[in-house]
Amino acid sequence: MKQITAILEGFGSTLQLLIRSIGYAGTLPRQWGRFIEQCYMIGYTTLPIVAILSFFIGSVLALQAGYSMQNFGTQQFIGSLVGLSMARELGPVMVAILVAGRVGSAIAAELASMKVYQEVDALVTMNIPPARMLVMPRLAASLVMVPVLALIGDLVGWFGGAIVSKYTAIISIEPEAYFAVLRHYTHFKDVLNGLVKAEIFGFVVVLVCCNIGLNTRGGPREIGASVTRAVVVSLILILVLDYFVTQILT
Amino acid sequence: MAGTSHTRNPFTQVETPAVGVTVEHLSKNFGSLKVLKDVSFAVQPGEIFVLMGPSGSGKSVLLKHIVGLELPTAGRVAVDGHDAASEETRERVRMALVFQSGALFNSLSVYDNLALYPREHRLADEAGIRQKVMHALKILSLEGTAKKFPADLSGGMKKRVAIARALVMEPQLMLYDEPTSELDPVMSATISEIIASLRVEYRVTTIVVSHDRDLALNIADRVGILMDGKLIFLGPPSELKQPKDPIVADFLTPKIDLQHPRFKQLET
Structure with a gap:
């Protein structure tokens, strides 16, 4: 019962934070510096790990598919499998998981630390709403940067698949043939659906991590607990939302 | 009184x-x-x-x-x-509260800590804010700390910076x-x-x-x-x-x- 109450409280406070933050959307032009800083944090600093992970996800996908599909002599269709899997599912979900681990944890730690060391209280007494200064620029940056990361993840994953397809003896498909099949079966709508998913996941991750950070109570030990909670809740939400968003988009 | x-x-x-x-x-x-x-x-x-x-x-x-x-x-x-x-x-x-810990923003320099309130409330242009901040620092004998970060300050300096930040309000x-x-x-x-x-x-x-x-x-x-x-x-x-x-x-x-x-x- 206590856990259900805590979940409902968390949901309610997250919704309140969302409404308050949206109310400050008009202040974005004069918070341009903070918005750019958050774009850098969410986008630029996450890009290398997204690229590395996506490359190997695309590679492994091609390798596994290659071993299975050679039995049926259908390895020429690997491009479609890698293309669709990356665009519709693995690209957005993996990017969201990386954003939760890399960015969400950092947001939760920073805001929890500000809360514990009374910096958030200082903002309130200065009549500077934390939702305006700390949350809104992060949400706006997530809306811009997470789909960009997902798109880059898709492209790098496809490229990884192409390299493995060419240099693995049992597959041996030229990149031209690989990309021709990929282009034929992977449509713009598939990529767009993936980007919409990434957009939703990234926004939810940043919102949840901000809320958990800002609701931290107690001493320094609670900062670590908040970070753990933020990442775990984000991962659960990504996978739960993935099911429902996929249902809606297909 | x-x-x-x-x-x-x-x-x-x-x-x-x-x-x-x-x-x-x-x-x-x-x-x-x-x-x-x-x-x-x-x-x-x-x-x-x-x-x-x-x-x-x-x-x-x-x-x-x-x-x-x-x-x-x-x-x-x-x-x-x-x-x-x-x-x-x-x-x-x-209202300005000087917290026991100072509650200075650790990611901001002393100058930016003091400038935050007038910037957020658009009380003056950047030149006016600079004048306010430097005046508050001068009142508290903290002119040399403007570029420093809270982590670089002693306990007494943190308290004075917190008072200066309150004063700017x-x-x-x-x-x-x-x-x-x-x-x-x-x-x-x-x-x-x-x-x-x-x-x-x-x-x-x-x-x-x-x-x-x-x-x-x-x-x-x-x-x-x-x-x-x-x-x-x-x-x-x-x-x-x-x-x-x-x-x-x-x-x-x-x-x-x-x-x-x-x-x-x-x-x-």
């Missing part, structure tokens, strides 16, 4: 009405723990009011009610006649939470002098929460003593020089009794 009901802006020298604070039958519970029990007092505009009491007596919680960071379980706190917890009051009355009500704690006696005296001189210069209403007996006796217009969530003394500091209440006397001038130590009495 200051004898005036106007706060003078430290930068423009324009006078705005100083504000009073009223605490009426305030009680606060955290779960089953009763932290404040029916506390009532009023602070006049322009007054320095020092709230004393042992650790855990509820002083800081009371201060948080005045700035609206806590909501009362029962009773009311009003600033300039308006509910302290409402956002409108924060917009109408400029051009407050009508200044609140200090343990401004002299963790400081050496000379720095404690310096901070006390700063608090008193800011009131004299700018006639800001001042509420100080402190254990510091010297601070209370030297700069307060009135003193309140909070013990176990109840206000057990309210009056001018002169009455504290020879207190009639033995509990107040023991709090202000505790004697170290090696024959009958207090912690042994607590055990029994």
Whole structure:
């Protein structure tokens, strides 16, 4: 019962934070510096790990598919499998998981630390709403940067698949043939659906991590607990939302 | 007492009405723990009011009610006649709280800490903000720290930067939470002098929460003593020089009794 109450409280406070933050959307032009800083944090600093992970996800996908599909002599269709899997599912979900681990944890730690060391209280007494200064620029940056990361993840994953397809003896498909099949079966709508998913996941991750950070109570030990909670809740939400968003988009 | 009901802006020298604070039958519970029990007092505009009491007596919680960071379980706190917890009051009355820890923004330089309030509220252009910030730093003898970060400052400097940041807000009500704690006696005296001189210069209403007996006796217009969530003394500091209440006397001038130590009495 206590856990259900805590979940409902968390949901309610997250919704309140969302409404308050949206109310400050008009202040974005004069918070341009903070918005750019958050774009850098969410986008630029996450890009290398997204690229590395996506490359190997695309590679492994091609390798596994290659071993299975050679039995049926259908390895020429690997491009479609890698293309669709990356665009519709693995690209957005993996990017969201990386954003939760890399960015969400950092947001939760920073805001929890500000809360514990009374910096958030200082903002309130200065009549500077934390939702305006700390949350809104992060949400706006997530809306811009997470789909960009997902798109880059898709492209790098496809490229990884192409390299493995060419240099693995049992597959041996030229990149031209690989990309021709990929282009034929992977449509713009598939990529767009993936980007919409990434957009939703990234926004939810940043919102949840901000809320958990800002609701931290107690001493320094609670900062670590908040970070753990933020990442775990984000991962659960990504996978739960993935099911429902996929249902809606297909 | 200051004898005036106007706060003078430290930068423009324009006078705005100083504000009073009223605490009426305030009680606060955290779960089953009763932290404040029916506390009532009023602070006049322009007054320095020092709230004393042992650790855990509820002083800081009371201060948080005045700035609206806590909501009362029962009773009311009003600033300039308006509910302290409402956002409108924060917009109408400029209140500044100097936190015990300083609560400086660690990711910002000292300059940016001070410039944050006028920037966010668009009180001046960047040149005007620079003038305000440098003036506040000069008042607190902190000119050389503008580019430093809070982590590079000593405890006394952090307290002074926190006061300077409050000063930039051009407050009508200044609140200090343990401004002299963790400081050496000379720095404690310096901070006390700063608090008193800011009131004299700018006639800001001042509420100080402190254990510091010297601070209370030297700069307060009135003193309140909070013990176990109840206000057990309210009056001018002169009455504290020879207190009639033995509990107040023991709090202000505790004697170290090696024959009958207090912690042994607590055990029994």
